[in-house]
Amino acid sequence: MTSPLRILLTNNTLALRAGSELFLSDVAQGLLRRGHLPVAYSTTLGDLGEELQSKTIPVIDDLNALQEPPDVIHAQHHLEAMSAMLHFPETPVVYYCHGWLPWQERPVVFPNILTYVAVDDLCRERLLTTPGIASEQIRTLYNFVDLKRYQPRAPLPEQPQSALIFSNQASDQNYAGLIRAACRARGIERVDLIGQSSGNVQPRPEELLPQYDIVFAKARCALEAMAVGCAVVVTEHYGVGGLVTSQNMQQLRRLNFGVRTMQAAPLAEASLVDALSGYNAADASKVSEWIRQEADLEQYLDQLELLYHGAVQQRQGEIVSPDSKFRAAANYLQELAPLVKRQAEVEQRAAGFEQRVQLLEQQLQQLQSQLQERQTEQEQTAQEYAEFRGSIAGRLALKLQRMRLWLTGPRNKGR
Structure with a gap:
C-alpha cells in the first residue's frame, strides 16, 4: 500500500454546486476513503464548502491556516492555484484544466507544475497552445461518475414519457x-x-x-x-x-x-x-x-494517485532555482494585469453608469414632483372656477326667479 499524502486541492469557488466544484468534492471524498489527507482551498466558500467540512474534509480560505506544507497540490483555476504555489514554493503540483472558455481556466506556467491534466481533448488543445507547456507534461483523464451514488434505473420504455x-x-x-x-x-x-x-x-x-x-x-x-x-x-x-x-x-x-x-x-x-x-x-x-x-470514479482515483506519487518522486532531489519561480510569478502577473485593468475599467464604467442612473432618477423624481404640483394647481383652479361659475349661475337663477314672480304677481296681471 502506498503512503498517504496530504493533498491541497484548489478551486475558484466552493460555494455553488457546479462542475469543477463537484469534481473536487468527489475527488476529495474519494481520496479520504483511501486514507489520504485532502484539504480544500478557495477564497469563495459557501454551501459546498460546508458540506465538505461535514464530511471531515478541512476547508480553508486562508493558506496561512495550513500549518504543514502539503505533499502535493492538486491545482484548479489560476488565482487560487498560483496563490497556493507561491505559498508552498517547494511542493510539486498537478495542474488541471477543466474548460475551454472560462477565464478562471486559463492555464499558468510555473516550475513546480510537473503534470498538466486535461479533462477532455478540447482542454488538451488549450494546454498545447499555451506557451511554456510541453506536450510531454500533458495527460488527459476523461471525467468520471461515482457509480455507488448513480445506480442503474429500471429499463426505459419504448416511447419516452x-x-x-x-x-x-x-x-x-x-x-x-x-x-x-x-x-x-x-x-x-x-x-x-x-x-x-x-x-x-x-x-x-x-x-x-x-x-x-x-x-x-x-x-x-x-x-x-x-x-x-x-x-x-x-x-x-x-x-x-x-x-x-x-x-x-x-x-x-x-x-x-x-x-x-x-x-x-x-x-x-x-x-x-x-x-x-x-x-x-x-x-x-x-x-x-x-x-x-x-467512467468509474474508483478507476479514476487509481490514475490520480499514480500522478500524485509520480509528482512527489520526480520532485525529490530536484532543485528548482528561486529565480525561475520569481520569473514565472512575474510573467503570471504580467499576463494577469490586462485582465485586472479591464475589470477595473468595467467597474469604473459601471460606477459612472450607476451615477448617471441615480442622477436621472433624481431628475425623474423632481419632474414627478413638479407634475404633481401642476396637477394639484390645476385641480384647485378647476375647483375655484367651478365654484365661481356656480356662484354666478346661482345669482342669475335667483334673479330670474324673482323676475318671474314679479311678472306673474297680482300687481301685473291686470296691466
Whole structure:
C-alpha cells in the first residue's frame, strides 16, 4: 500500500454546486476513503464548502491556516492555484484544466507544475497552445461518475414519457421553453427543470434521475444521467449536440459532452425534435453500460494517485532555482494585469453608469414632483372656477326667479 499524502486541492469557488466544484468534492471524498489527507482551498466558500467540512474534509480560505506544507497540490483555476504555489514554493503540483472558455481556466506556467491534466481533448488543445507547456507534461483523464451514488434505473420504455432539463444555465426565461415545445411535439408532456438558474437546486440528483426517460444536459450532468440509464440529449445555450448513441458516445466522451459538441446544430425547436426522434431504449441501455465501464470514479482515483506519487518522486532531489519561480510569478502577473485593468475599467464604467442612473432618477423624481404640483394647481383652479361659475349661475337663477314672480304677481296681471 502506498503512503498517504496530504493533498491541497484548489478551486475558484466552493460555494455553488457546479462542475469543477463537484469534481473536487468527489475527488476529495474519494481520496479520504483511501486514507489520504485532502484539504480544500478557495477564497469563495459557501454551501459546498460546508458540506465538505461535514464530511471531515478541512476547508480553508486562508493558506496561512495550513500549518504543514502539503505533499502535493492538486491545482484548479489560476488565482487560487498560483496563490497556493507561491505559498508552498517547494511542493510539486498537478495542474488541471477543466474548460475551454472560462477565464478562471486559463492555464499558468510555473516550475513546480510537473503534470498538466486535461479533462477532455478540447482542454488538451488549450494546454498545447499555451506557451511554456510541453506536450510531454500533458495527460488527459476523461471525467468520471461515482457509480455507488448513480445506480442503474429500471429499463426505459419504448416511447419516452418524461424528460428532465438538468442544467445550471437553463430557465423558463431562456431556452427551457424550446425544450418543452420540442417535447410536446414528440408527445412528452412531463418536462421538469433543475439547476441554479431555475432556482431548483437539487443536492442529490441521483435520487431524481431514475424518474426520467430523457435528460437534456451537458458535461458532468450528461455523464451522470447516462450512468443511471437515461437517454441523453447534449444541449445548453451553446447549441444542440444531439442524442448520445452507441455510435457517437466515444467521440462525444472525448469532448466531455461539452461546448465543441454543441456546435453540431443551433439551439432551436427543430434541432431538439430531430434529436428526440432518434430515441431508442435498447441503444440507450448500451450507452449506459459502456459509460459505467469507462467512467468509474474508483478507476479514476487509481490514475490520480499514480500522478500524485509520480509528482512527489520526480520532485525529490530536484532543485528548482528561486529565480525561475520569481520569473514565472512575474510573467503570471504580467499576463494577469490586462485582465485586472479591464475589470477595473468595467467597474469604473459601471460606477459612472450607476451615477448617471441615480442622477436621472433624481431628475425623474423632481419632474414627478413638479407634475404633481401642476396637477394639484390645476385641480384647485378647476375647483375655484367651478365654484365661481356656480356662484354666478346661482345669482342669475335667483334673479330670474324673482323676475318671474314679479311678472306673474297680482300687481301685473291686470296691466
